[in-house]
Amino acid sequence: MVAIVDTKGRFSDRWIEYCKSRNIAYKIVNPYANNIIEELSECTIFLWHWHHADYKDQLFARQLLYALEQKEISVFPDFKTMWHFDDKLGQKYLLESIDAPLVKSYIFYSKEEAVQWTTATRFPVVFKLRGGAGSINVKLVHNKYQALGLIRKAFGKGFPLYNQTAIFNDTVSQFKKAKTVKNILRMLKWGGYVLFPPKSYRLFPKQKGYVYFQEFIPNNTFDIRIIVIDKKAFAIKRHTRKGDFRASGSGSISYAAKDIDIRCVQIGLEAAKKLHTQCVAYDFVFNEQNEPLIVEISYGFTMEAYDSCEGFWDRHLNWHPGRFNPQAWIIEALLKKNKPLNEPVSENRPSQTQDL
Template sequence: MKIAIHKSGGFSERWINYCQKNSIDYKIVNAYDSDIIKQMADCDAFMWHHHQANYKDCLFAKQLLFSLQQSGKKVFPNYNSGWHFDDKVGQKYLLESINAPLVPSYVFYTSEEARKWIDKTTFPKVFKLRGGAGAANVMLVHTRREAKKLVCKAFRGGFPQYSGWRNLKERIRKYRLGKTDIKDVLKGVVRLLVKPEFAKMHAPEKGYVYFQDFIPNNTCDLRIVVVGNHAFGIKRLCRENDFRASGGGSLIYEKSQIDERCVKIAFDVSDTLHSQSMGYDFVFDHNGNPLIVEMSYGYAVEAYDKCEGYWDRELNWYSGENFDFCGWMVEDMLLNN
């Protein structure tokens, strides 16, 4: 068994460490090379932590991974884990189709249909672009008028995936909380003028609108990750005077803070979908029932290093920080299934 790894930070550094430590045969490949398929000839598996904020990855990561999977090689992420990555609209259909507890979600592909719905639904609602992370493309819509303005934009010029102002505001917020330095804020100012490559290359999001029911009174969300037979989680506090937790940077790691019903749901959904790795975001409705808001095969690695431990499938608990969940991903490549 030889594993090809595209080195891109994120999971990949840890995959490489795991291979080195356990004498697993691997080679580094460059997924962007045109002859990548040929380079894979002497390998049995391919692992790539592709990222939603890299425009090149968005162009072909899924296509390359699925092509290699079709040729009989093991890949990470495989089709079941990856096809709906950074696609909340895809996730809506998927989670509805398996009766998973998704927050009630609505999508429209014409402004007429969207307006009809806006006229008869209640507000506030949560508006989201299908892609993006760290709550960058998620906002609360208080009124019909606001919602119609968004619909207008969605079916005219569309929405940029990246907003320099939003980005700067977030840096200033973190600076005020002592979570970043002044250099980071200045970088944000520069970013107003010099857009990141991703912002320049990504087409505007348009031609659809996506809303969810707003689930009020959540001061945090829960992120539960399932990798193979293991699950772990964190609680993420919402930003001050804001309903959004992800990307806020206030994390709680204690086991006692994680509702095990979410762990059970996460295992069940991952089983049904046969996914290798999946992070689920949960909020709680007025009856205290957990609801999924979105899911993702990829996530920031460092965020989980301080988890107090992890669960197995029977919800037995294993204490200890710094468990190697990226190593578990490599182990899965070595299995014959």
């Protein structure tokens, strides 16, 4: 039996569809219930696309999933896929450990060391909080004085993880650029959050006691996002906001495969193998020598943003044109691994995803 957490609008929509269309026995479970372990007693697979911005999920999703791995349930996301999720500090150590081409990154746990670092650093640099997405916690630091201000705050009252006003301002500039219904709704939603901050955001503790900087890689008008699932890769190109170095969250996406630097695909596939990850998204920028560098990784992504991809690459970098279903790849990989389940995994139809 497959257990799925129904996170409407996210990966679970397609996992449920997948099970229904292939007559695979599944049940919807509530991970927040006290008896969740008992609930899963009949289950061999557990899938939960948990979200970084949900305070409840952040409280215990990792712990629950790790515990289930101990119970020999095949889970998504598993330990190696998610321990570093929404944690740029963890990602720094991990990517340095596997010699992946991470942008030079600096972490300090003491104010003195951080201040000392600014004396011998060339500006601008990029300041980041360890969590957050859509560029909301990523800032360009133009000079030493700005850096010292951020360091003081990092070791003083700290930073909110979700700064509603900053996010609202971002939605306003996106609305000015494109007056779409989607942008109006986003603006209204975040305007409401400025006035009435949702409890789930207020609960997040202040970010303090560390400060994280990255070397600034200039002149990038886009970033390249590569996603690798089960030895297959797909990609998008995201343009930066106007007059801004940040691409993530800009909503301006190109899908042409010819725009994707194949070196990013290659690095993504190789690193995924070393990381033993079920699903990983990498953000790449390019340095002045035009070499691709990773700025961060993530196990989750917005599902629909990739539906217009023109195809995907297999592990030998062969191109497979046409539509594909990455969420099906996730569940198929678990079903393949989970032999005793012996459910009819696409017996009647050719698998989209034979071992490529």
